[in-house]
Amino acid sequence: MRPAATRLAAAPRIQSSFVAAPKSLVFQALRCYSSAGGLEKTEVYERIKQILTGFDKVTDPTKITETSHFANDLGLDSLDTVEVVMAIEEEFSVEIPDKDADTIHSIDKAVEYITSQPGAN
Amino acid sequence: MRLSGLQKEVLSLYRQCLRECRKKPDTARQHFKSFARNEFDKNMGIEKRDFAAVEFLLRKGRRQLEMYSSPGVKNIH
Numbered sequence: 001m002r003p004a005a006t007r008l009a010a011a012p013r014i015q016s017s018f019v020a021a022p023k024s025l026v027f028q029a030l031r032c033y034s035s036a037g038g039l040e041k042t043e044v045y046e047r048i049k050q051i052l053t054g055f056d057k058v059t060d061p062t063k064i065t066e067t068s069h070f071a072n073d074l075g076l077d078s079l080d081t082v083e084v085v086m087a088i089e090e091e092f093s094v095e096i097p098d099k100d101a102d103t104i105h106s107i108d109k110a111v112e113y114i115t116s117q118p119g120a121n
Numbered sequence: 122m123r124l125s126g127l128q129k130e131v132l133s134l135y136r137q138c139l140r141e142c143r144k145k146p147d148t149a150r151q152h153f154k155s156f157a158r159n160e161f162d163k164n165m166g167i168e169k170r171d172f173a174a175v176e177f178l179l180r181k182g183r184r185q186l187e188m189y190s191s192p193g194v195k196n197i198h
Binding site for chain 1: 124129132133135136140143158161
């Protein structure tokens with residue numbers, strides 16, 4: 001590796017198989033960069049569950065499950081739901097536009113939305 | 122639950138209010154949130170088909186939001 005690197009530095013235009021080593025290193029570095037990937041469903045659910053557990057309007061935290069409906073199961077009104085969706089926005093650093101936010105009424109919908117967002121983290 | 126266009130506008134206004142709250146100083150943010158929530162709660166009893174009343178309150182709310190959005194307003198009690 002070492003002689004290859006020095007030779008490469010001395011003669012940058014060299015066309016030998018030695019070039020392959022540093023090239024593949026560069027390639028790997030690039031791959032690491034882009035491999036951040038989407039979030040796991042279970043992780044998203046756990047983080048949303050945390051938000052809801054800390055939300056004082058949720059009267060019965062034992063009712064928080066993967067499929068809980070904000071209004072029907074957790075007893076939240078429409079303004080509370082807006083607050084929850086905004087909290088989810090902050091937690092995953094995404095901006096949810098109004099038309100999407102209006103469709104998120106349950107935990108599974110929220111999980112589905114967040115996992116479909118490439119920018120969520 | 123299906124929401125009417127007007128109901129969506131109300132929720133959208135509330136969302137805008139919460140977004141503006143984020144721009145306020147950390148220590149005052151909760152005050153702004155509670156204030157906004159309280160303003161909406163005051164009119165919780167309005168009949169959803171009373172379009173004139175809801176529209177009037179929407180206009181009033183938007184004006185109020187504009188006022189409180191000013192960076193000069195740093196806290197609310």
